[in-house]
Amino acid sequence: MQFCFIITSLLSGNVYIFHGGRWGAVCDDSWDNAAAQVVCSTFNRSGVATHGSKYGEATRKFWMDDVVCEGTETSLSQCIFSGWGTSDCEASEAAGAICQYGVNPLTVMKPAKSSLLSALDNGASLRLAGGKNNREGRVEIYHQEKWGSICPDGWTLYEAIAVCRHLALGYAAQALQTNVFGSSKVILSGVDCRGNETNLFMCDHQDLGDVTCPGDIGHVAAVVCTDRLADLSLDTVAIERTAHLQDVPMFLLQCAMEENCLSRSAYEIQKSEPEWQYETRRLLRFTASSLNIGNEEFRPYLPKHLWQWHLCHMHYHSMEVFATFDIFNTTTGDRVAEGHKASFCLEDNTCLPGVEKKYSCKNYGDQGISVNCSDVYQYNLDCQWVDVTDVEPGDYTFKVSVNPHARIAEQQFHNNAASCTLRITGTYATVYGCTLERP
Numbered sequence: 545m546q547f548c549f550i551i552t553s554l555l556s557g558n559v560y561i562f563h564g565g566r567w568g569a570v571c572d573d574s575w576d577n578a579a580a581q582v583v584c585s586t587f588n589r590s591g592v593a594t595h596g597s598k599y600g601e602a603t604r605k606f607w608m609d610d611v612v613c614e615g616t617e618t619s620l621s622q623c624i625f626s627g628w629g630t631s632d633c634e635a636s637e638a639a640g641a642i643c644q645y646g647v648n649p650l651t652v653m654k655p656a657k658s659s660l661l662s663a664l665d666n667g668a669s670l671r672l673a674g675g676k677n678n679r680e681g682r683v684e685i686y687h688q689e690k691w692g693s694i695c696p697d698g699w700t701l702y703e704a705i706a707v708c709r710h711l712a713l714g715y716a717a718q719a720l721q722t723n724v725f726g727s728s729k730v731i732l733s734g735v736d737c738r739g740n741e742t743n744l745f746m747c748d749h750q751d752l753g754d755v756t757c758p759g760d761i762g763h764v765a766a767v768v769c770t771d772r773l774a775d776l777s778l779d780t781v782a783i784e785r786t787a788h789l790q791d792v793p794m795f796l797l798q799c800a801m802e803e804n805c806l807s808r809s810a811y812e813i814q815k816s817e818p819e820w821q822y823e824t825r826r827l828l829r830f831t832a833s834s835l836n837i838g839n840e841e842f843r844p845y846l847p848k849h850l851w852q853w854h855l856c857h858m859h860y861h862s863m864e865v866f867a868t869f870d871i872f873n874t875t876t877g878d879r880v881a882e883g884h885k886a887s888f889c890l891e892d893n894t895c896l897p898g899v900e901k902k903y904s905c906k907n908y909g910d911q912g913i914s915v916n917c918s919d920v921y922q923y924n925l926d927c928q929w930v931d932v933t934d935v936e937p938g939d940y941t942f943k944v945s946v947n948p949h950a951r952i953a954e955q956q957f958h959n960n961a962a963s964c965t966l967r968i969t970g971t972y973a974t975v976y977g978c979t980l981e982r983p
């Protein structure tokens with residue numbers, strides 16, 4: 545893997561990646577310290593992510609977008625991303641990294657965090673400040689007789705959910721890193737919630753009091769709370785009931801190949817074997833269905849004019865990543881296979897009795913999932929699978945997640961992923977014991 549930094553010093557700058565014979569930029573959507581760590585590990589340094597073309601506008605086309613890494617990958621291409629060259633980013637959205645000296649990368653990447661509750665004094669309190677109404681504002685903590693702000697680094701909907709619950713303001717519609725609600729001295733950093741806490745003080749944190757906050761000066765953590773939000777809930781029974789193996793010759797998979805729905809070895813075979821069309825792929829197919837149990841419609845992240853027309857499948861894709869399917873080695877946690885279905889068309893496929901379907905993907909229709917309706921991806925659809933051709937027989941963990949990066953706000957995320965046992969033998973596969981959890 546080759547990286548290159550342009551401008552500034554040798555070990556900080558916008559990240560460019562070499563692929564397919566050319567350099568390309570990386571978009572900052574979903575870009576975080578774990579991703580920067582993958583870049584900086586090459587130099588045995590710890591990585592801090594930068595956003596918004598901090599080192600100048602991207603001078604090349606974007607090669608990668610929505611890059612999500614664990615931090616231990618040896619190259620960015622092993623992270624989840626939306627596919628080579630698939631990006632809706634502007635030149636002002638380049639991802640960058642600062643590779644720092646001297647610290648063990650792994651301890652920086654996963655800093656020891658501790659309970660916020662035990663660090664705060666007895667009189668600790670929480671409020672929103674600077675908003676136009678009492679449901680929005682920067683988040684302030686009262687500690688040692690002073691109000692202070694929260695460092696926005698790593699501030700996501702998971703933390704915002706805990707704030708809105710804490711203040712009995714409902715659900716988190718937005719988690720912001722901003723100065724539009726003003727700012728005050730930052731006294732808390734590294735706040736980290738699971739998203740199921742009823743109180744922000746139940747979350748972990750990094751530092752309290754004198755803190756270093758690497759983000760932009762004046763930007764602090766802020767939230768917008770609401771009573772009305774969508775809440776997708778994944779159907780675990782449908783996954784267990786429908787999962788099965790199918791062997792398919794590659795000449796039937798050309799559309800799927802164009803959409804990156806097969807694993808890497810398929811593309812290698814296509815290059816090296818003259819008769820590649822007659823090779824077969826082994827697919828783990830299953831139905832993924834999510835019901836909107838919230839009290840508001842689930843609407844796509846991208847505005848309509850940015851939807852992409854996918855010729856092969858003859859519909860528009862309104863969201864870069866709506867679902868991820870992964871197979872992990874249960875013991876080591878290593879990902880052994882992943883589904884590459886990058887985008888979806890959101891619609892009301894089935895609704896509870898008495899509820900009328902509103903959204904349809906046909907004819908550039910509006911996309912969304914109405915309350916009490918399900919968006920169903922039947923096991924027989926193209927790309928609704930994980931390519932398991934290279935997976936050895938054995939027991940694995942199979943994880944399906946919808947809205948996996950929490951890009952669209954929901955009431956809760958603890959029903960967005962199913963974690964299941966997958967048994968693969970030489971001839972069949974079963975999926976059982978699915979439990980709902982966080983993506």
Ligand SMILES: *[C@@H]1O[C@H](CO)[C@@H](O)[C@H](O)[C@H]1NC(C)=O
Pocket residue numbers: 588645646647648
């Ligand atoms: C990496 O950095 C650490 C800490 O600075 C140092 O102890 C170690 O020897 C370095 N490893 C290599 C391969 O340079």
Ligand SMILES: *[C@@H]1O[C@H](CO)[C@@H](O)[C@H](O)[C@H]1NC(C)=O
Pocket residue numbers: 738740741742981982
């Ligand atoms: C939140 O979920 C985690 C698992 O993701 C669990 O270990 C923890 O007990 C839950 N906390 C609460 C307050 O329910």
Ligand SMILES: *[C@@H]1O[C@H](CO)[C@@H](O)[C@H](O)[C@H]1NC(C)=O
Pocket residue numbers: 896899915916
């Ligand atoms: C959705 O279904 C629930 C439970 O069946 C019901 O209480 C609620 O009123 C329904 N909401 C809408 C908007 O149909």
Ligand SMILES: *[C@@H]1O[C@H](CO)[C@@H](O)[C@H](O)[C@H]1NC(C)=O
Pocket residue numbers: 873874875876936937938939940
């Ligand atoms: C998981 O990884 C361990 C350690 O590398 C290996 O021994 C085991 O066979 C793997 N499990 C499966 C099901 O492949």
Ligand SMILES: [Ca+2]
Pocket residue numbers: 775776777954955956957958959960
């Ligand atoms: Ca949900």
